[in-house]
Amino acid sequence: MRALLSRIASTETSPATDVAGALRPPSPRRLHGAMRYWLLIMPALLLMLAFYLYPIGRVLWISVTEPKPGLDNFALLATSASIHKMLVTTARISILTTVITLVLAYLVAYTLVHSGERGKRWMLLGVIVPLWISVLVRAFAWFILLRREGLINNVLIASGIIDSPLSLIWNETGVVIGMVHYMLPFGILPIYANMNDIDQRCVAAARGLGATRGAAFRKVFLPLSMPGVIGAGILVFVFSLGFFVTPALLGGGKTLMIAEYIKVQILEIVRWGVGTMLAATLLVVIGLLLAILGRIIDLRKLFGSV
Amino acid sequence: MAFPAPGNISVMTRSMAWAVVCFLVLPISIVFAVSLTDQPYLSLPHDGLSLQYYRGLLTSRAWLTSIWHSLVIAIASTAIAVTAGTLCAIGCWRINSRASDAVRVLMLIPIIVPTIVYALGIYQLWVDLKLIGSFAGVIIAHAVTGLPYVVITVSTALAGFDPKLEQASQSLGASMIQTLRLVIVPNILPGIISGAIFAFIHSWDEVVIVLFIAGRSVFTLPQRIWDGINESLDPTIAAVAAVLILTTVSLLFIDIAIRQRRSQ
Numbered sequence: 001m002r003a004l005l006s007r008i009a010s011t012e013t014s015p016a017t018d019v020a021g022a023l024r025p026p027s028p029r030r031l032h033g034a035m036r037y038w039l040l041i042m043p044a045l046l047l048m049l050a051f052y053l054y055p056i057g058r059v060l061w062i063s064v065t066e067p068k069p070g071l072d073n074f075a076l077l078a079t080s081a082s083i084h085k086m087l088v089t090t091a092r093i094s095i096l097t098t099v100i101t102l103v104l105a106y107l108v109a110y111t112l113v114h115s116g117e118r119g120k121r122w123m124l125l126g127v128i129v130p131l132w133i134s135v136l137v138r139a140f141a142w143f144i145l146l147r148r149e150g151l152i153n154n155v156l157i158a159s160g161i162i163d164s165p166l167s168l169i170w171n172e173t174g175v176v177i178g179m180v181h182y183m184l185p186f187g188i189l190p191i192y193a194n195m196n197d198i199d200q201r202c203v204a205a206a207r208g209l210g211a212t213r214g215a216a217f218r219k220v221f222l223p224l225s226m227p228g229v230i231g232a233g234i235l236v237f238v239f240s241l242g243f244f245v246t247p248a249l250l251g252g253g254k255t256l257m258i259a260e261y262i263k264v265q266i267l268e269i270v271r272w273g274v275g276t277m278l279a280a281t282l283l284v285v286i287g288l289l290l291a292i293l294g295r296i297i298d299l300r301k302l303f304g305s306v
Numbered sequence: 307m308a309f310p311a312p313g314n315i316s317v318m319t320r321s322m323a324w325a326v327v328c329f330l331v332l333p334i335s336i337v338f339a340v341s342l343t344d345q346p347y348l349s350l351p352h353d354g355l356s357l358q359y360y361r362g363l364l365t366s367r368a369w370l371t372s373i374w375h376s377l378v379i380a381i382a383s384t385a386i387a388v389t390a391g392t393l394c395a396i397g398c399w400r401i402n403s404r405a406s407d408a409v410r411v412l413m414l415i416p417i418i419v420p421t422i423v424y425a426l427g428i429y430q431l432w433v434d435l436k437l438i439g440s441f442a443g444v445i446i447a448h449a450v451t452g453l454p455y456v457v458i459t460v461s462t463a464l465a466g467f468d469p470k471l472e473q474a475s476q477s478l479g480a481s482m483i484q485t486l487r488l489v490i491v492p493n494i495l496p497g498i499i500s501g502a503i504f505a506f507i508h509s510w511d512e513v514v515i516v517l518f519i520a521g522r523s524v525f526t527l528p529q530r531i532w533d534g535i536n537e538s539l540d541p542t543i544a545a546v547a548a549v550l551i552l553t554t555v556s557l558l559f560i561d562i563a564i565r566q567r568r569s570q
Binding site for chain 1: 315319320322324325326327328329330331334336337340346348350375386389390391393394396397398401402403406409413415416418419420421422423424425426427428429430431446447449450451453457481482507510511513514518528531532535538543544547550551554555557558
């Protein structure tokens with residue numbers, strides 16, 4: 001994903017492959033030519049089938065067969081109080097993260113398309129470099145800042161603004177801060193890519209016809225930028241739902257989201273049935289969200305020119 | 307069409323946007339300050355700067371072993387991902403049919419599926435195949451999850467490559483392998499290198515899969531950082547984190563430099 005988005009950032013349009021395809025004459029001499037090219041695809045395809053799709057298929061299978069065949073595991077979604085609580089926490093944190101990320105990302109993307117060459121370059125650098133820095137390192141940085149005896153609390157106490165340390169970590173506040181920090185580039189880049197395609201003359205026309213600056217933005221620019229916002233929103237939400245590292249480190253085991261809950265089920269309590277059921281549920285939800293997304297905007301566009 | 311002059315948005319919008327970018331960048335830089343602390347615990351330097359934790363890092367057997375393990379795994383998995391991914395992207399580009407489009411989409415799945423779901427699956431499979439705690443196990447898992455990055459970057463590079471060159475090569479009598487080696491690969495090399503850099507960073511930073519399948523004998527750097535944050539809070543972690551950031555940033559700048567040279 002990060003590679004795709006980095007690519008979006010350098011939005012030089014690439015020549016369409018279709019044109020290339022049209023230029024290629026069908027050559028009867030190389031009828032089994034296509035077969036040879038399938039040979040090139042084979043190593044990657046086999047790796048993917050054997051070591052990616054097959055293991056995930058097993059996870060789905062275990063979810064309906066462990067400890068006994070049937071949908072008993074899935075019934076827990078409705079009956080188990082602890083799972084309920086965890087699902088609500090996951091949904092709440094993911095929604096909150098997505099909303100905050102989108103607002104901040106929109107602001108940055110909007111400024112990006114209205115910046116000169118130099119400003120744009122620096123701002124994009126400030127977005128892309130964090131994107132590639134280890135998620136563990138980023139969570140660790142927040143850990144240093146947000147701890148009870150961390151920098152933020154120390155500074156606030158030293159300057160007399162507060163008397164006792166705020167609890168910024170091991171609760172939802174810490175998790176949301178860390179997650180927004182991680183998700184921002186994933187929000188900014190798709191919105192930016194979409195805004196780049198908007199014909200600014202539409203806004204100029206609205207202004208020329210007498211719309212105020214605010215009205216031109218609300219009635220013309222904002223609606224045109226919605227596909228990017230929706231795309232980025234679903235992307236960020238999907239990533240938030242299954243996010244492990246940051247919630248686990250900044251939640252400190254108290255704010256449990258689904259990914260960590262699954263890890264506990266498998267590695268600590270060893271309840272494969274429950275763990276795989278939750279993994280399967282996560283997959284289904286993400287699949288549905290992407291299906292919706294696919295109906296709203298062209299997924300390929302979001303994923304660059306792959 | 308040109309965008310309106312840069313000054314066309316309010317100063318407030320612009321400064322808020324820069325504030326968000328600062329929110330992205332500044333917290334990360336705290337790691338450098340803390341890594342230079344002279345205190346025995348995680349904190350800002352008090353009476354002066356000290357390189358003791360960098361020294362500690364370079365003399366600690368445990369950390370050095372982890373760096374070594376991470377390097378071996380990242381290099382091996384990158385090699386596999388780059389080879390398989392490049393061939394796959396070239397094949398898909400050349401076939402250019404519905405089926406090959408489907409293959410390209412398939413290659414993107416590891417980016418969308420949450421790592422935790424894959425970690426469960428590969429953990430199960432490696433238990434059966436007795437690959438838990440083996441280098442081979444981690445290398446394969448990282449190679450497969452690194453594939454998308456290579457397929458994407460190489461596909462992008464191929465989109466800008468003139469297929470007539472390939473036809474010319476073949477009609478002049480070159481075999482498929484010669485064409486690949488002498489015509490296609492040199493032309494898309496920047497894309498391949500980008501893919502390699504991204505696949506390398508992916509493996510170098512990956513922690514979720516490793517937590518499940520690394521067992522006791524393989525102990526990568528992210529895994530040791532993870533344990534460190536959860537257990538000891540030794541400031542050495544800050545030194546390691548600083549080194550990791552520098553590594554990633556330099557790799558990114560190499561990538562940017564290569565892409566700029568190509569576009570000139």
